[in-house]
Amino acid sequence: MTGIERVGVVGCGLMGAGIAEVCARADVPVTIVERDTQAARAGLLRITRSLDRAVAHGRLDAARREAATGLITVVDQIEALHDHDLVIEAVPEDESLKLDVFTRLDSVITGDHTILATNTSSIPVIRLATATTRPDRVVGVHFFNPVPVLRLVELVPSLLTSPTTTARAEDFVTGRLGKEVVRTRDKAGFIVNALLVPYLLAAVRMLESGSATAEDIDRGMVLGCAHPLGPLALTDLIGLDTTRAIAESLYAEFREPQYSPPPLLSRMVEAGLLGRKSGRGFHVYEEHRREAAAPARPR
Numbered sequence: 001m002t003g004i005e006r007v008g009v010v011g012c013g014l015m016g017a018g019i020a021e022v023c024a025r026a027d028v029p030v031t032i033v034e035r036d037t038q039a040a041r042a043g044l045l046r047i048t049r050s051l052d053r054a055v056a057h058g059r060l061d062a063a064r065r066e067a068a069t070g071l072i073t074v075v076d077q078i079e080a081l082h083d084h085d086l087v088i089e090a091v092p093e094d095e096s097l098k099l100d101v102f103t104r105l106d107s108v109i110t111g112d113h114t115i116l117a118t119n120t121s122s123i124p125v126i127r128l129a130t131a132t133t134r135p136d137r138v139v140g141v142h143f144f145n146p147v148p149v150l151r152l153v154e155l156v157p158s159l160l161t162s163p164t165t166t167a168r169a170e171d172f173v174t175g176r177l178g179k180e181v182v183r184t185r186d187k188a189g190f191i192v193n194a195l196l197v198p199y200l201l202a203a204v205r206m207l208e209s210g211s212a213t214a215e216d217i218d219r220g221m222v223l224g225c226a227h228p229l230g231p232l233a234l235t236d237l238i239g240l241d242t243t244r245a246i247a248e249s250l251y252a253e254f255r256e257p258q259y260s261p262p263p264l265l266s267r268m269v270e271a272g273l274l275g276r277k278s279g280r281g282f283h284v285y286e287e288h289r290r291e292a293a294a295p296a297r298p299r
């Protein structure tokens with residue numbers, strides 16, 4: 001028994017929307033907090049479109065879609081989470097923003113049993129935990145993108161996380177959400193990003209040096225190594241802003257050149273070329289633009 005019956009998610013972007021969707025599809029009521037009403041509306045749209053795609057591809061029936069939709073509430077006030085059993089923070093990879101969210105969550109949560117989890121890719125969990133009065137009940141629960149598709153969750157207890165918190169979080173994500181867990185120590189990048197991000201940055205450096213085109217770099221890794229996506233297409237999927245923020249955390253932790261964000265990545269972020277979510281990164285995503293412009297399906 002995890003005692004987790006109601007979940008809160010803070011941030012309804014790429015990851016928060018996916019986390020909320022998998023909770024609702026597992027029959028768990030979920031309240032999502034966005035920074036304002038416009039962002040809340042966009043977040044809900046992101047989820048309903050993803051559920052629609054699942055129905056269109058035969059992965060979900062229409063009745064389950066309606067049931068899942070009915071379990072999702074999107075609001076713009078963090079106070080709405082005061083009585084939830086597990087709150088998963090999924091705001092952008094910016095330490096000061098996350099610290100602010102954890103401080104506010106700490107002040108609104110009333111239940112002693114509530115777990116505060118972070119979906120951070122690279123910020124050490126202890127830094128967020130010590131912004132609260134309950135560091136024993138703070139844990140890293142790192143989902144992968146796209147959340148409804150990828151089964152992995154990295155579970156990251158900090159030095160102060162209690163074994164009960166870690167066990168409850170693990171039971172929830174495996175038993176209730178059907179995910180697979182790997183446990184990792186609280187170091188920037190954990191397991192997957194510590195290995196993946198230097199590879200992605202190396203692909204950006206290869207493009208930057210003019211060695212090959214973006215298309216050929218990606219085709220090389222797809223056709224030559226059977227990767228489902230090339231490194232630049234994967235960076236577009238993750239988001240160039242998120243990739244740069246992860247690289248900065250890794251570089252700040254380890255001071256190794258392989259983690260340092262290449263100038264081309266920084267210039268593209270500064271230009272607003274963030275990958276799929278902005279319609280253009282290393283590749284251009286016309287279908288994303290068409291989808292963003294289409295009217296929302298009425299509920």
Ligand SMILES: NC(=O)c1ccc[n+]([C@@H]2O[C@H](COP(=O)([O-])OP(=O)(O)OC[C@H]3O[C@@H](n4cnc5c(N)ncnc54)[C@H](O)[C@@H]3O)[C@@H](O)[C@H]2O)c1
Pocket residue numbers: 010011012013014015016033034035039043090091092093094097101119120121122142143144145237238239242
């Ligand atoms: N993108 C990926 O592939 C990926 C994979 C795993 C983990 N992560 C991690 O998940 C987290 C979120 O990343 P993302 O890709 O979903 O980012 P995103 O930019 O797509 O979404 C972040 C959302 O948070 C919202 N937000 C900002 N400030 C807020 C606040 N104060 N209160 C409530 N909402 C707020 C934004 O409006 C936005 O909708 C980051 O820590 C990232 O490192 C990302």
